[in-house]
Amino acid sequence: MGRQGYIVPVDPQVGVTTKKPPGCRNWILVDSTGFGTVLDLDKTSIMQRVHIHARDLRILDPLLSYPSTILGREKAIVLNLEHLKAIITADEVLLRDPSEENVIPVVEELQRRLCPQGDGKDSGGHDVDAAEEDESPFEFRALEVALEAICSFLAARTTELETSAYPALDELTSKISSRNLDRVRKLKSAMTRLIARVQKVRDELEQLLDDDDDMADLYLSRKLDTPASPVSGSGAVWFPSSPTIGSKISRASRASMVTVRGDENDVEELEMLLEAYFMQIDGTLNRLTTLREYIDDTEDYINIQLDNHRNQLIQLELFLSSGTVCLSIYSLVTAIFGMNIPYQWNDNHGYCFKWVVIVSGLFSAVLFVIIVTYARFKGLVGS
Secondary structure (H helix, E strand, O other), X not given: OOOOEEEEEOOOOOOOOOOOOOOOEEEEEEEOOOOEEEEEEOHHHHHHHHOOOHXXXXXXXXXXXXXXXXXXXXXXXXXXXXXXXXXXXOOEEEEEOOOOOOOHHHHHHHHHHHOOOOOOEOOOOOEOHHHHOXXXXXXXXXXXXXXXXXXXXXXXXXXXXXXXXXXXXXXXXXXXXXXXXXXXXXXXXXXXXXXXXXXXXXXXXXXXXXXXXXXXXXXXXXXXXXXXXXXXXXXXXXXXXXHHHHOOOOHHHHHHHHHHOOOOOOOHHHHHHHHHHHHHHHHHXXXXXXXXXXHHHHHHHHHHHHHHHHHHHHHHHHHHHHHHHHHHHHHHHHHHHOOOOOOHHHOOOOHHHHHHHHHHHHHHHHHHHHHHHHHHHOOOOOO
């Protein structure tokens, strides 16, 4: 290992200060016993260690934008889910950027799940027989930790978004303002990005569940056991005659021998695992879909309110325009009688001014009432 990179044991009290050579990246290796080791390896060392191609390693490059991916290779599983970028083999897990805030809990969970249970009691004195009875292959246990971490991470982001979005939307419906509109706009943008992230993970799990061959590629332990299984040319399984040797064969090894006889395509165990987390991520997507529908309903309600205000302004404009027309007629009459022109009929008729003002005012008022009544009759204004 010394020729492949620099190995630094994990120490929670001491940070990693070793200067990395050019081209190296920070990884953490968690073996089947739960022991973690920080490695500074370049691409060539990684490819030689886990036997993958450079194109598979590029999927884990954070500088490149790749969709969520779970790839099964001959001796490894390449995992790219959100911030979690890992390579899983039959007996170890390589995680990229172990010092990242969101990766640290995954490393701790891996070490907790994979560490030997000892006397059957954990640090709190609880029974761990259930954990000891878990005979799932190592790669499935590591994959389960990764899927659980990603699903929990996305569910937590969804909860945070819901906590902020629903009060903001309710406040916007009660008071339409620029500040509330801008706040909802930012929340909608965050929701759109989160939906895209959740959708990518869901689509990858759905694609795996739809293809039994892809799921079979993830059985790394089965691939290792199959060539080494003592099978004769006729297909019969050979079991050791020595009780001492036979006692050393675990139940998992015997299960792999049965697999050689015709269960190579049995993916029920992995299918159940993926379905559980597919349902969880699908539930998260449904929550986001519900939130999006709530936002759409709020937008429709806001648009209805704005249309109602617009209609009220149009009605007010109609009333003002009608009043202006009526007053214009009244002003025309007063302007005609206000001209400095000698009228013969105006001599000795002082009451004429009074009647002109009264008749003109009444005519303007009646005309305004007629216009408003006609507008109501035609449905141009509300009742």
